[in-house]
Amino acid sequence: MAVLLLTWEWAGRRAAGTLTLPPASAVAVALAAQLVDGRFWSAMAVTLQALVVGFALIVAVGIPAGLAAGHVPAVGRALNPYLQFLLAVPASPLVPLFVIAFGIGLAARVATVVVFGIAVLVVNTAAAARQTPTRLIDMARAFGASRRQLFVRVVLPASVPGIAAGLRLASARAVVGMVVSELIIISVGLGRLISTYSATFDVANLYAIVVVVLAIGVGVARSMTWLERRLVRWA
Amino acid sequence: MGMNGTVIEVSEVSRHFRIAGHELTALFGLSFAVRRGEFVSIIGPSGCGKTTLLRMLAGLIEPHGGQIRVGGRPVRGPGRDRAVVFQDFALLPWETVLGNVAFPLEIQGLPRGEREERARRAIALVGLAGFEASYPYQLSGGMQQRVGLARALVVDPETLLMDEPFGALDAQTRHLLQDEVLALWQAHPKTVVMVTHDMEEAVYLSDRVLILTARPGRLAREVAVPLPRPRDESVRRSAAFAEAVEDVWSSLRTLVAA
Ligand SMILES: Nc1ncnc2c1ncn2[C@@H]1O[C@H](COP(=O)(O)OP(=O)(O)O)[C@@H](O)[C@H]1O
Ligand SMILES: [Mg+2]
Numbered sequence: 001m002a003v004l005l006l007t008w009e010w011a012g013r014r015a016a017g018t019l020t021l022p023p024a025s026a027v028a029v030a031l032a033a034q035l036v037d038g039r040f041w042s043a044m045a046v047t048l049q050a051l052v053v054g055f056a057l058i059v060a061v062g063i064p065a066g067l068a069a070g071h072v073p074a075v076g077r078a079l080n081p082y083l084q085f086l087l088a089v090p091a092s093p094l095v096p097l098f099v100i101a102f103g104i105g106l107a108a109r110v111a112t113v114v115v116f117g118i119a120v121l122v123v124n125t126a127a128a129a130r131q132t133p134t135r136l137i138d139m140a141r142a143f144g145a146s147r148r149q150l151f152v153r154v155v156l157p158a159s160v161p162g163i164a165a166g167l168r169l170a171s172a173r174a175v176v177g178m179v180v181s182e183l184i185i186i187s188v189g190l191g192r193l194i195s196t197y198s199a200t201f202d203v204a205n206l207y208a209i210v211v212v213v214l215a216i217g218v219g220v221a222r223s224m225t226w227l228e229r230r231l232v233r234w235a
Numbered sequence: 236m237g238m239n240g241t242v243i244e245v246s247e248v249s250r251h252f253r254i255a256g257h258e259l260t261a262l263f264g265l266s267f268a269v270r271r272g273e274f275v276s277i278i279g280p281s282g283c284g285k286t287t288l289l290r291m292l293a294g295l296i297e298p299h300g301g302q303i304r305v306g307g308r309p310v311r312g313p314g315r316d317r318a319v320v321f322q323d324f325a326l327l328p329w330e331t332v333l334g335n336v337a338f339p340l341e342i343q344g345l346p347r348g349e350r351e352e353r354a355r356r357a358i359a360l361v362g363l364a365g366f367e368a369s370y371p372y373q374l375s376g377g378m379q380q381r382v383g384l385a386r387a388l389v390v391d392p393e394t395l396l397m398d399e400p401f402g403a404l405d406a407q408t409r410h411l412l413q414d415e416v417l418a419l420w421q422a423h424p425k426t427v428v429m430v431t432h433d434m435e436e437a438v439y440l441s442d443r444v445l446i447l448t449a450r451p452g453r454l455a456r457e458v459a460v461p462l463p464r465p466r467d468e469s470v471r472r473s474a475a476f477a478e479a480v481e482d483v484w485s486s487l488r489t490l491v492a493a
Contacts, residue, residue, distance in 0.1 A: 234371075235372075
């Protein structure tokens with residue numbers, strides 16, 4: 001890390017006068033100035049709002065949908081084409097469609113976050129539910145478990161590792177969706193700052209905002225890894 | 236209960252499986268009966284339908300021909316009169332030993348206090364007192380199967396169904412658990428049907444050994460084990476034991492002609 005920063009500083013100073021790479025120290029100064037600026041924080045709030053609402057929707061819809069798809073084969077078959085589409089196709093071209101459908105407000109950005117993140121959670125959850133060990137299902141049935149008990153006491157807990165992994169992957173994609181929505185068409189939040197600074201060649205501030213976006217991504221990934229470890233202590 | 240103390244009646248039972256459009260007959264025209272309190276082992280070539288038979292006795296799958304009666308009534312699904320011990324233990328990895336053993340009682344809807352008390356007693360019975368809070372991954376194979384055994388005993392079933400219960404264990408652990416199952420069975424008489432591929436195990440534990448033919452499985456022969464009870468290590472070393480094993484082997488040898 002220290003080596004990386006020093007290399008960056010050195011390369012930045014050598015490139016002084018050009019617009020490509022500011023020295024690390026200049027970015028640090030710019031970042032410090034941003035952190036005491038009210039406009040930065042309101043941009044941050046706008047950005048995080050889409051991420052939080054979008055991710056909440058991903059969780060609320062994705063986990064039940066995944067469990068249904070994995071546990072009930074007919075549901076799985078019905079959802080599969082859409083999931084494959086969402087996983088295979090780059091989601092960015094959909095953003096303009098959301099703008100047409102929802103306007104340029106919060107809804108379109110939330111939709112982008114959801115579309116980026118939800119499929120991977122549904123697919124992981126469904127795979128885990130489907131792969132509930134047959135021996136455990138046999139065991140529960142042999143001791144008289146009802147369909148409901150079988151689901152609640154066997155399929156659901158057996159799916160927890162898959163759900164946790166799905167949450168981790170979905171959260172990373174949701175962060176990408178958050179950034180993409182603000183860079184394409186819907187110019188608000190941190191995305192707007194990035195566009196502005198890059199249009200005015202203010203590279204130090206541009207890098208400062210990029211660092212913040214990266215930090216959000218790392219923070220989200222870290223907390224999801226922590227959650228995963230908490231949820232799956234028995235495996 | 237059936238007449239003459241018969242608890243389990245298997246009459247002309249057949250079962251098929253469809254694999255890739257192919258009809259495979261696992262069992263065909265299998266008949267036998269088990270008396271109340273009897274310990275019966277089922278042995279036969281691999282793939283002859285032993286697990287299939289046990290799953291039908293447990294009520295997990297249905298016969299395609301013939302009938303299975305337990306306690307005088309045709310089997311229509313799993314029932315509280317039967318409990319199963321699985322070869323691969325089938326423990327819930329996210330539950331503790333206590334949670335696993337209490338699981339069948341939870342399914343039955345017993346209040347927490349009662350099911351935990353009964354689970355603790357069953358855990359002590361199989362020699363696992365002190366391990367109530369352990370998770371399956373923290374236990375050896377032998378200890379995991381003790382949990383499987385306690386989970387079956389906790390419901391106090393009339394009939395115990397065991398599918399190669401010691402098949403996944405090393406030889407020493409297997410011997411130890413065989414002796415413990417014998418002791419438990421002496422103290423708490425139950426009807427036991429045990430599938431095994433181990434002839435010595437079948438002879439050591441059983442009153443009768445049923446030998447099945449290669450697929451489609453049907454009864455080839457039954458061997459009554461003439462050894463006295465209670466049995467212990469000295470029985471394992473007796474000439475009568477060796478003779479009984481040899482008897483089973485002589486039948487099995489012709490069936491496994493592979
Ligand atoms: N669920 C199933 N689907 C398809 N074939 C099966 C199924 N269960 C068992 N069989 C087949 O039936 C035969 C008997 O299997 P099984 O009862 O497991 O034999 P054993 O326990 O004696 O080794 C085997 O050929 C096996 O492949
Ligand atoms: Mg088997």
